[in-house]
Amino acid sequence: MTFSSSHRLANGVPDLAYKQGLRRNLIARLLTVIAGLFAAIAVLPLIAVLVYVLIKGGQKISLTLLTELPPPPGLEGGGIANAIIGSIVVTLIAAVIAIPVGVGGGIFLAEYSRGGKFAQFIRFGTNVLSGVPSIIAGVFIYGTIVTSRILFGNAYSAAAGGMALSILMLPTVIKTTDEGLKLVSDDLRRGALGVGASKFVTVVRITLPTAFTPIATGVVLSIARAAGETAPLIFTALFSPFWSEGIDGVFNPIATLSVLIYNFAIMPYEAQNELAWAASFVLVLFILGLNLFARWLGQFASK
Amino acid sequence: MSESKELYLLRRRPPSEKVVDVSFKYLAVTLASMVAVVLFAILIVVFWGSLESMGRYGLKFLVTSNWNPVDDEYGAFTAIYGTIVTSMLSLLIAVPLGVGTAVFITENIIPLRIRNVIGVMVELLAAIPSVVLGLWAIFVMEPFIRPFLEFLYATFEWLPIFSSPPIGPGTAPAILILVVMILPIITSISRDSLNQVPDKLRQAAYGVGTTRWGAVLNVLLPAAISGIVGGVMLALGRAMGETMAVTMIIGNSNNFSPSLLAPGNTIAAMLANQFGEADGSQVSSLMYAAFILMILSLAVNVFAQWLVKRLSLKY
Numbered sequence: 001m002t003f004s005s006s007h008r009l010a011n012g013v014p015d016l017a018y019k020q021g022l023r024r025n026l027i028a029r030l031l032t033v034i035a036g037l038f039a040a041i042a043v044l045p046l047i048a049v050l051v052y053v054l055i056k057g058g059q060k061i062s063l064t065l066l067t068e069l070p071p072p073p074g075l076e077g078g079g080i081a082n083a084i085i086g087s088i089v090v091t092l093i094a095a096v097i098a099i100p101v102g103v104g105g106g107i108f109l110a111e112y113s114r115g116g117k118f119a120q121f122i123r124f125g126t127n128v129l130s131g132v133p134s135i136i137a138g139v140f141i142y143g144t145i146v147t148s149r150i151l152f153g154n155a156y157s158a159a160a161g162g163m164a165l166s167i168l169m170l171p172t173v174i175k176t177t178d179e180g181l182k183l184v185s186d187d188l189r190r191g192a193l194g195v196g197a198s199k200f201v202t203v204v205r206i207t208l209p210t211a212f213t214p215i216a217t218g219v220v221l222s223i224a225r226a227a228g229e230t231a232p233l234i235f236t237a238l239f240s241p242f243w244s245e246g247i248d249g250v251f252n253p254i255a256t257l258s259v260l261i262y263n264f265a266i267m268p269y270e271a272q273n274e275l276a277w278a279a280s281f282v283l284v285l286f287i288l289g290l291n292l293f294a295r296w297l298g299q300f301a302s303k
Numbered sequence: 304m305s306e307s308k309e310l311y312l313l314r315r316r317p318p319s320e321k322v323v324d325v326s327f328k329y330l331a332v333t334l335a336s337m338v339a340v341v342l343f344a345i346l347i348v349v350f351w352g353s354l355e356s357m358g359r360y361g362l363k364f365l366v367t368s369n370w371n372p373v374d375d376e377y378g379a380f381t382a383i384y385g386t387i388v389t390s391m392l393s394l395l396i397a398v399p400l401g402v403g404t405a406v407f408i409t410e411n412i413i414p415l416r417i418r419n420v421i422g423v424m425v426e427l428l429a430a431i432p433s434v435v436l437g438l439w440a441i442f443v444m445e446p447f448i449r450p451f452l453e454f455l456y457a458t459f460e461w462l463p464i465f466s467s468p469p470i471g472p473g474t475a476p477a478i479l480i481l482v483v484m485i486l487p488i489i490t491s492i493s494r495d496s497l498n499q500v501p502d503k504l505r506q507a508a509y510g511v512g513t514t515r516w517g518a519v520l521n522v523l524l525p526a527a528i529s530g531i532v533g534g535v536m537l538a539l540g541r542a543m544g545e546t547m548a549v550t551m552i553i554g555n556s557n558n559f560s561p562s563l564l565a566p567g568n569t570i571a572a573m574l575a576n577q578f579g580e581a582d583g584s585q586v587s588s589l590m591y592a593a594f595i596l597m598i599l600s601l602a603v604n605v606f607a608q609w610l611v612k613r614l615s616l617k618y
Contacts, residue, residue: 024514024517025514027514027516028514028515028516028517031516031519032412032515032516034403035403035404035406035407035410035412036407036412036413038399038400038403038404038407039403039404039407039408039421041400042400042401042404042421042425042428042486042490043421043424043425043428045428045483045486046424046425046427046428046431047424048439048443048444049428049431049435049436049439050431052439052442052443053435053439100334101334101337102334104330104331104333104334104335105331105334105335105337105338107331107334108331108332108334108335109335111331112328112331112332113335119335121339122335122336122338122339124608125338125339125342126338127604127608128342128601128604128605129338129341129342131537131540131544131600131601131603131604132342132345132544132597132600132601133540133543133544133545133546133571133596133597133600134544134546135544135546135571135574135575135593135596136345136349136544136593136596136597137345138574138578139348139349139352139574139578139589139590139593140344140345140348140349142578143348143349143351143352143590144344144348167341167345170337170338170341171338174335174338198316198320198321198323198324199324199327199328200320200323200324200327200328203327204327224430225430227432228430228431228432228433228434228435229432230432230433230434230546230547231433231546231547231571231575234575234578234579235578235579238579258432258434258547261432261434261435261438262434262437262547262550262551265434265437265438265441265442265551266441266551273442276438277438280434280435280438283432283435284431284432284435287430287431287432288427288430291427291430295423
């Protein structure tokens with residue numbers, strides 16, 4: 001590399017000082033500014049969405065909102081209480097299905113499979129399933145559970161909605177269980193087997209408890225994701241302007257926060273739009289809370 | 304005395320314990336195979352449901368754009384075109400933004416604490432439900448960008464993609480809300496892959512006298528390309544299948560228009576909008592559209608997994 005005369009000090013030593021005006025330095029600084037700008041643009045929507053949801057939704061929060069049924073279209077007042085309960089019910093149904101199946105599948109992949117063809121296929125399938133659009137899960141449950149009325153003759157039901165959500169939760173639960181168990185040191189397994197524990201006891205008493213935190217983090221995140229899903233519910237759980245009562249409620253259409261937001265956002269009535277914002281407030285708070293809880297769990301583990 | 308002796312006696316495992324052990328293994332295998340069962344069941348159910356429409360229209364379904372439940376005539380070109388255009392254009396905007404942000408929060412341009420805050424915020428954006436983003440898009444984003452879209456119409460009306468006046472819901476706002484939705488995926492995966500590039504590569508680049516951006520563009524990004532491409536493909540799959548926010552803002556028009564400012568449709572939006580009250584052959588045609596969406600996103604996902612394997616560099 002040759003230095004031009006301006007890059008040389010008088011005694012022939014090259015000048016190594018940073019030169020602002022150099023073309024490559026100018027370009028580097030320009031690119032830094034652009035990257036900073038991009039980062040600002042990336043953060044902007046989150047702030048804008050949160051501010052609007054907190055302000056527009058927060059204003060509406062009151063006791064009536066949290067305890068009453070939604071009003072008929074066009075009328076003022078009322079609340080979203082049945083949707084709050086419905087969201088919890090549907091998410092719980094999904095969790096009850098997805099967590100045992102997902103953790104079991106993860107245990108197979110991490111503890112029993114030894115990387116065989118079948119395990120590779122299941123891992124591949126898990127990745128593919130996590131890429132299936134959520135609306136397809138709804139179409140699938142509609143085509144199997146809803147139209148066949150297999151659940152005690154009921155078509156649309158909370159149970160069907162929960163099943164659709166569980167399809168979306170399943171890949172996340174399997175992946176986090178698999179990865180959580182892989183982090184457990186093999187010494188623990190050998191130790192347990194060495195003192196005479198059976199494979200079952202090793203998994204249930206030793207490796208699974210050791211991997212509890214990463215698995216719990218993944219499960220909480222998948223629950224947070226399921227709670228916010230709408231697409232699989234609009235033609236499985238449908239919607240209901242009434243309370244869902246007892247066990248019967250599980251096999252009938254049920255209101256959920258996410259479907260309420262969708263239905264009320266596209267209605268031409270301002271009162272309903274306001275309720276959609278209020279429901280968003282409750283839903284976003286719930287989901288961000290779960291996310292922060294998962295983060296805390298993760299950090300708790302790393303200590 | 305006898306108790307402590309017994310403690311050290313070798314114990315034969317009772318048969319019940321063996322039964323538990325073996326049945327637990329088979330339980331795990333069964334639960335794991337549920338993934339495959341569900342995946343094939345989805346494919347079969349959607350394919351089965353679409354058979355009637357497939358038999359009636361064949362591949363013509365893909366290229367005709369009249370969707371008319373009254374006359375019972377169906378063609379999904381509008382929705383397929385909308386799916387591809389919205390996902391591709393949103394990718395075009397989101398990739399530079401996401402990768403740029405990832406570089407910004409992995410390079411030491413600003414203090415680590417601020418960078419971590421930006422990283423957490425982008426990840427939290429991914430946690431916001433799409434229906435809430437849709438609500439925000441209807442009442443906040445669309446009115447805000449309307450003047451800009453009107454300017455595009457006024458100035459570039461002669462271009463087919465800007466050839467209609469913005470009337471509120473439309474393809475352009477849908478693209479922007481998709482950008483918001485896929486940005487976190489691209490950013491966090493690019494960030495993870497940039498963080499995984501060994502530090503010695505960066506040190507070596509600086510050692511031979513390059514600038515920060517010389518190192519980023521010529522060394523770090525090429526080294527992290529497998530992860531970034533994987534993230535981009537995942538985002539593409541997500542954008543094609545994204546339903547709620549798009550349904551709420553795209554306008555759900557069955558009429559084909561090349562203009563981005565006009566209302567359009569995507570396969571996912573069409574399903575969300577019509578599936579609930581469809582009957583007869585409309586259900587079958589919607590299933591056909593769902594099958595196409597499924598094949599598209601399967602192809603993208605499988606291609607992504609293959610690409611990541613192909614491109615990943617080992618250190």
